[in-house]
Amino acid sequence: MRASQLLAPTLRETPAEAEVISHQLLLRAGFIRKAAAGVYTYLPLAQRVLHKIMQIVREEMNRAGGQEITMPIIQPAELWLESGRWHVYGDELFRLKDRHGREFALGPTHEEIITDLVRNEVHSYKQLPLLLYQIANKYRDERRPRFGLMRGREFIMKDLYSFDKDEVGMQISYQKMFDAYTRIFTRLGLKFRPVEADAGAIGGSSTHEFMVLADAGEATIVYCDTCTYAANVEKAESRLIAREKQEAQPLEKIATPEQKTIDEVAAFLGIAPEQTIKTLIYHTEKGLVAAVLRGDRQVNEIKLQNLVDTLQLHLASDEEVVEKIGVAPGSIGPVGLKGKVWQVIADPEVVQQNNLVCGANEDGYHLKNVNYDRDYAVDLVADIRMVEAGEHCPRCEEGKLLTAKGIEVGQVFQLGTKYSKALNAVFLDENGKQKEMVMGCYGIGITRTMAAAIEQNHDENGIIWPLAIAPYHVVVIPVSEKDQQQREAAEKIYSQLTQLGIETVIDDRVERAGVKFKDADLIGYPYRLTVGKTLAEGKVELKERRTGNTRVLDVEEAAQVIANLVKEEL
Numbered sequence: 001m002r003a004s005q006l007l008a009p010t011l012r013e014t015p016a017e018a019e020v021i022s023h024q025l026l027l028r029a030g031f032i033r034k035a036a037a038g039v040y041t042y043l044p045l046a047q048r049v050l051h052k053i054m055q056i057v058r059e060e061m062n063r064a065g066g067q068e069i070t071m072p073i074i075q076p077a078e079l080w081l082e083s084g085r086w087h088v089y090g091d092e093l094f095r096l097k098d099r100h101g102r103e104f105a106l107g108p109t110h111e112e113i114i115t116d117l118v119r120n121e122v123h124s125y126k127q128l129p130l131l132l133y134q135i136a137n138k139y140r141d142e143r144r145p146r147f148g149l150m151r152g153r154e155f156i157m158k159d160l161y162s163f164d165k166d167e168v169g170m171q172i173s174y175q176k177m178f179d180a181y182t183r184i185f186t187r188l189g190l191k192f193r194p195v196e197a198d199a200g201a202i203g204g205s206s207t208h209e210f211m212v213l214a215d216a217g218e219a220t221i222v223y224c225d226t227c228t229y230a231a232n233v234e235k236a237e238s239r240l241i242a243r244e245k246q247e248a249q250p251l252e253k254i255a256t257p258e259q260k261t262i263d264e265v266a267a268f269l270g271i272a273p274e275q276t277i278k279t280l281i282y283h284t285e286k287g288l289v290a291a292v293l294r295g296d297r298q299v300n301e302i303k304l305q306n307l308v309d310t311l312q313l314h315l316a317s318d319e320e321v322v323e324k325i326g327v328a329p330g331s332i333g334p335v336g337l338k339g340k341v342w343q344v345i346a347d348p349e350v351v352q353q354n355n356l357v358c359g360a361n362e363d364g365y366h367l368k369n370v371n372y373d374r375d376y377a378v379d380l381v382a383d384i385r386m387v388e389a390g391e392h393c394p395r396c397e398e399g400k401l402l403t404a405k406g407i408e409v410g411q412v413f414q415l416g417t418k419y420s421k422a423l424n425a426v427f428l429d430e431n432g433k434q435k436e437m438v439m440g441c442y443g444i445g446i447t448r449t450m451a452a453a454i455e456q457n458h459d460e461n462g463i464i465w466p467l468a469i470a471p472y473h474v475v476v477i478p479v480s481e482k483d484q485q486q487r488e489a490a491e492k493i494y495s496q497l498t499q500l501g502i503e504t505v506i507d508d509r510v511e512r513a514g515v516k517f518k519d520a521d522l523i524g525y526p527y528r529l530t531v532g533k534t535l536a537e538g539k540v541e542l543k544e545r546r547t548g549n550t551r552v553l554d555v556e557e558a559a560q561v562i563a564n565l566v567k568e569e570l
């Protein structure tokens with residue numbers, strides 16, 4: 001490819017709206033251009049990277065027995081009504097009407113479409129297991145699209161759906177996909193970790209997310225420094241450390257004028273936040289939920305919403321708390337709260353501690369020496385807190401939890417019969433008995449993976465593409481456009497490399513060498529071959545982008561040496 005023809009409009013400046021490095025570099029290196037918030041055009045260099053990522057994904061899906069199809073992006077509302085999800089998803093679901101006024105969704109995912117196809121075409125156990133997948137655009141009207149391709153409103157996803165005759169079969173398909181994902185992210189040259197994750201609205205039981213470790217990641221994971229335990233913090237179980245009970249002291253009401261937050265009350269009373277009880281009131285469509293936990297802990301809202309089985313859970317406003325409970329949030333406590341709200345749920349850690357301080361449910365007052373059971377009751381004691389770094393691992397004896405940020409590039413779900421039941425996707429088993437198919441679904445964010453690769457592979461000069469997904473392998477740069485010898489030698493090596501199957505760009509632009517070098521580093525070609533003054537002694541210089549290492553090559557052998565290097569690394 002000739003740089004003089006390649007549409008790769010590089011920028012010197014970092015666009016203001018780009019907050020994370022992958023977004024900045026995708027714009028500056030001429031890989032993407034924004035069409036609307038969260039909607040992008042992939043320019044030629046990005047197209048080549050995406051193609052390579054999709055190829056690796058396709059190979060591994062096929063190897064795992066997947067059959068590629070392409071499902072419609074325009075999805076009839078009827079299917080979403082049948083699955084019960086049409087009214088569950090709100091503004092995030094792009095909806096449209098056709099010329100006859102019929103309602104459709106732009107596909108954010110394809111459980112309904114694929115289950116409808118399979119219920120019509122599969123009727124016998126002999127046709128199972130069946131693994132069908134696509135690699136295509138998805139649409140989700142994110143409230144805050146940001147970070148470039150990391151959270152877009154239109155993005156490319158590989159989604160595979162598995163259909164088995166029973167749970168055992170589903171587990172086998174799940175494991176096949178889990179292993180295929182491990183191979184994919186390894187081949188892509190990414191540092192990643194599968195973590196236990198929350199199934200969320202999709203339902204079903206076990207699920208894992210594949211996280212690319214990067215500080216710009218929106219997900220927080222915890223992992224054990226000893227065993228293999230790793231989980232999205234949304235899902236991570238907290239470990240209860242048994243504590244000896246103190247002598248229960250008599251309950252006391254104390255004036256705490258203007259003391260609202262945990263820290264203010266603790267400071268006012270000269271105690272640690274661990275000695276206080278935090279009570280947060282949440283709004284759900286089923287009623288108010290009080291979360292009761294130790295003052296120094298954070299609520300895990302995913303755990304809470306799973307416990308009360310709701311999708312719409314958020315902190316109640318101060319007005320709602322005052323209106324429904326008659327006291328401001330800063331003075332809320334569990335004593336006398338049960339019965340005033342739909343559910344009071346306490347974390348096990350706080351109920352095992354005694355003589356704590358909490359809001360008196362009276363503005364300006366708190367209670368001292370509060371003891372669970374003697375002074376207050378709850379509807380449920382369950383793990384509702386966010387685990388923290390440094391805590392004991394919930395799975396092994398001596399491990400400690402570490403924390404990291406991750407970019408979720410894949411997720412594998414055991415769906416069970418959630419959709420086959422809703423859409424009546426059944427088959428006749430060996431005994432002629434009608435059974436619901438047992439499903440799994442498995443996603444990889446293709447465009448998000450390209451961004452994640454940059455988050456993990458860049459330096460101050462630009463992108464450093466892993467060879468397997470680099471847009472081209474080598475860029476050949478003649479230093480002086482005026483020097484006939486240099487230009488001819490560069491052209492010769494360019495055509496030799498191309499003959500040898502090496503994806504090569506020759507920077508034939510009439511530009512200063514410095515501009516060409518900067519662009520080469522910014523775009524992130526893995527290898528750069530410079531044809532400069534040393535050509536007079538029959539020498540050219542090869543530089544490896546990742547390490548910065550350079551080596552001098554004879555101009556005659558250069559193409560072959562580079563071809564060997566690239567082929568042995570691929």
Ligand SMILES: O=C(C[C@@H]1CCCCN1)Cn1cnc2cc(Cl)c(F)cc2c1=O
Nearest residue numbers: 089092093108109140159202441442443
């Ligand atoms: O998509 C999944 C689960 C898996 C992920 C892998 C491939 C198959 N689906 C979960 N999810 C996420 N966001 C959504 C957004 C909207 Cl607007 C929606 F209507 C539905 C969903 C939705 O169901």
Ligand SMILES: [Mg+2]
Nearest residue numbers: 197198200408
């Ligand atoms: Mg998630």
Ligand SMILES: [Mg+2]
Nearest residue numbers: 197209408411
């Ligand atoms: Mg997820």
